[in-house]
Amino acid sequence: MKAIVFFKAVQNLQKTIFTTEDASRLMNKPMNYTKVYLHRLKSRGYLTAIEKNKYTLSQDPFEVGSNLVFPAYISFLSAHYLHGLTTQIPVLVQVVCSKQKKTISFQGMDIKFIKFQKNKLFGYSKQKFREKYIFLASKEKAIIDSLYLPEQCPISETFEALQDKEIEIQKLIEFALQMDSIVTLKRLGYLLEKQGIDIYPTIKSELNARYDLLNPLLKRSKNNSAQWKLNINDDFG
Template identity: 30%
Template sequence: MARKMNTLVLMKKLLELGDVFTIEEAQQQLRIDPKLLEYYLRALSKMGILKRIAKGIYVLSLEPGRFPSPHEFVLAQILVPTGAVAYWSALNYYGMTEQIPQTVFIQTPIKRGYRRQLSLDGKRFRVVVISPEKFFGVNTIRIGRRDVRITDPEKTVVDCLDKPKYCGGIIEVVKSLSNAILNYEKLLDYAERMNNKALLKRLGFLSEKLGLGIEDRVKLSEKDRKSFALLDPSMPPAGRFSYKWGLRINVPEDYWEEIE
C-alpha cells in the first residue's frame, strides 16, 4: 500500500471539494490508490468527521459528529451531473415565485438510468429528461465551493410554459411574467427554439392578457390556431375556447384576480 498521508493534509485537500463530495471526486483530488482512499474514508468516518449519506457520496465536518446539511442544488448537481436545476426550483431561485417547492427539479438531456424521483439527505428531487435540442439557456452559479448549473430566467419561464406541471401550474408562470424583469428578445427566441406550438400559444395569450406587448411577434399559422391546446395541461379540459390563440382557457374566470 502507498505511503499514508497526514490526516490534516488529507482533510485540507478534501475540504477543497466542499462539505459534500463523491468518492470519484475524492479519488481525483487525492490521486492515491483506491484501496488507500477506502482506508482513509473509513478512518475519517470512525473519527466522526465524515459521513456517508448515499452510495459514493460523503459529507465532511470540522466538528466531529456535527454534519452540515448540503445545499439542495449542490446535491442536485452531484446526483445528476449532466443536468441543471430548472422549473419551479429555478423560478424560486430567481425570486419569480414566492412559493417554495418541496421538491428540487432537475432537467437533463441525458437519461442514464436516473429514476424520476430521488431522495438524499432528507431532500426530494425530480428528474425531468428532455430532448438535447431543448437543453440550452443554462447559467452557472457558485454555491460554496462548487459550480451548479441552473436554467437562466428566460429559459426557466419557457420551460414552465412547456411543462406547467413542473412549476405548480400556469399561475406560477403568470406571476413570473407579471413581476419579473425579462429580456423579451431572448424569451421569444427561446420559445421558438423549443419547437412547441402549445408553448407559443400560451406565451401569446398571456402576453396579451398581461399587457406585455409581445403577442404580435408570436408566430402562429391559421392551421396552428385551429387545433386547441390547454392553457394549463395540469388542469381538467374545460372552459372557453380562444380561437385567436388556439387555446382552451381551462382556468376559472377569477383565476387572474390572484395576480392583480
C-alpha cells in the same frame, strides 16, 4: 491520510461531487483501501454518499442537485424561488438533465430530475450561490421550461414570474421558439396577452389550428381562446 488533509485535497478539486476514483488518486491508495476510508468518514458524518461511489462534503441540496449529472441545471419553481420570482418555498429541487434519473433525497429534501432532449438544455449558467456554485436557468428559461411542462410548475406561478420587470420578452420568444414546441408558444402568448403584451404578430406563423390545453393537468373546459387556439381550463387571475 488525516481527514483534514483529505478534505483540503477534495476542496482543491473544486468539485461538488467526487468519486471513489477521485479519492483514490488524491490519496495515492488502492481502491479497496479508499472505499474503507470513505466508509469510515461517512460513518462519522464527515461526508455524504450520494450514489454508489459518489460523495460530497456539501450540505446544500441545490448545489448537489445541479452538480450530480452533466449537463444539468435547476429550473421550474426551484429556479423561480432562487431568482426571487415567487414567495413559495420549494419542497424539492427540480433539475433538468438529458438522462433518465430517479429522484434522490438529500438533507431532507428531494432532488427531482426532469429529462429533456439535449437540444432543449440551454439558457442556463454557472452561478455563485452561498459561497458555492450551482447551474441555474435564467429567469426567461425557467419560465419557458415551466410553460413547456406545466406539470412541473403551476401556471399561476409562471404567470406571477412573468410580471417581473427584468424579464426580457424577446428572450422569452427566442427561447420558446428554440424549444420547438407550438403549445409552449401558445401558452406564452396567452399569458403575456393577459398582461397587455401582444406577441401574436411575431409568432402567428408558428402556430397551428389545434386547440391545446393551457393546463394539461386539468380537464378541458368550455372556454377557448380563438386567437391562441388554447382551451382555457385554468383560472389564475
